[in-house]
Amino acid sequence: MAKKKALSKQDILGFYMDDVLSTGQKPHSVFAFAKTHNFEESKFYEFYGSFSGLEKDIFVAFFENTVNALHKSEDYKNFHARNKLLSFYFTFFENLTANRSYVVYALEGHKNKLKSLQVLSELRKHFKNYIGSLDIKTLDLKQEQLDKIQDRGLKESAWFQLLVTMKFWLDDSSSSFEKTDLFIEKSVKASFDLMDTTPLHSLIDLGKFLFKEKVRA
Structure with missing residues (x-):
């Protein structure tokens, strides 16, 4: 043949x-x-140097399928960062669920140490770049080095949150993984509430005002 x-x-x-x-x-x-x-x-x-590279690319394919689907949606393009990330999560986990047997095979024995799992290393790079593209509002620290540290911390915490959600999904036995959907809603909301800089900006403005008033006095 x-x-x-x-x-x-x-x-x-x-x-x-x-x-x-x-x-x-x-x-x-x-x-x-x-x-x-x-x-x-x-x-x-022509495509891979080893099975290891192929295994990493499977999770990249799940990511790319997710992002490609999102970019076809006009609604998604008009969403703020919170709803974009929420849409990413739901679509990404739909992709994982469609391939759950393989994902469980690849991750089940390592679900308590996903952070150090090499098979997810390329997904980590792509996801962190995606987080960077969302233009999530952070504090303007007026210092380049501090801004870089803040940006790196934001991406790392977002990656950690995705890993926690993946572990939750691996352990979820509810019908249609409805508990994972609820977990996604609550965790994304909580993370953005924690990142909300509006109250902090108000405190900073108040501090500046009080400082100026004290100097004038």
Whole structure:
């Protein structure tokens, strides 16, 4: 039988996910994987250097599918940062749920240490860039180094929140994962309430006013 010549990255990702779910383990080698699916081993290396890179890219694919779906929505484009992030969460977890068997396979044994899990390292980069694109309002500290620290802290805390939600979802046994939906609503609201700089700005303005008045006196 002639080897497949037209092969996409999505084909390889699909073959891999099907294999690990059917056998309960990753293929023994790239050669065996290619032979099973009737394509030249060299085609695999056009996309990935190893199964490790492929496994990371599966979670990136979930992210990209989410963002692509969101950007097709005119409503999403007009949302403020809070609702954009909320929409991201719901759509991202819909993608995870559609592929729950694989995600559970990939993460279940490591769900208490997701923060250090290499398979999520590329997702982390993409998600942090996404958070940066939301233009979430933070304090203007008037000092570049402090602003960078604040920005880095915002992205890291957002990433940690996503990991906590993923663990909650892995443990969720409610129908249609309705408890996860509720958790998402409450956690995103709480995080934005904590980041709300309006009260803090008011206190700073009051402090400046009192300071000026004291100086004048």
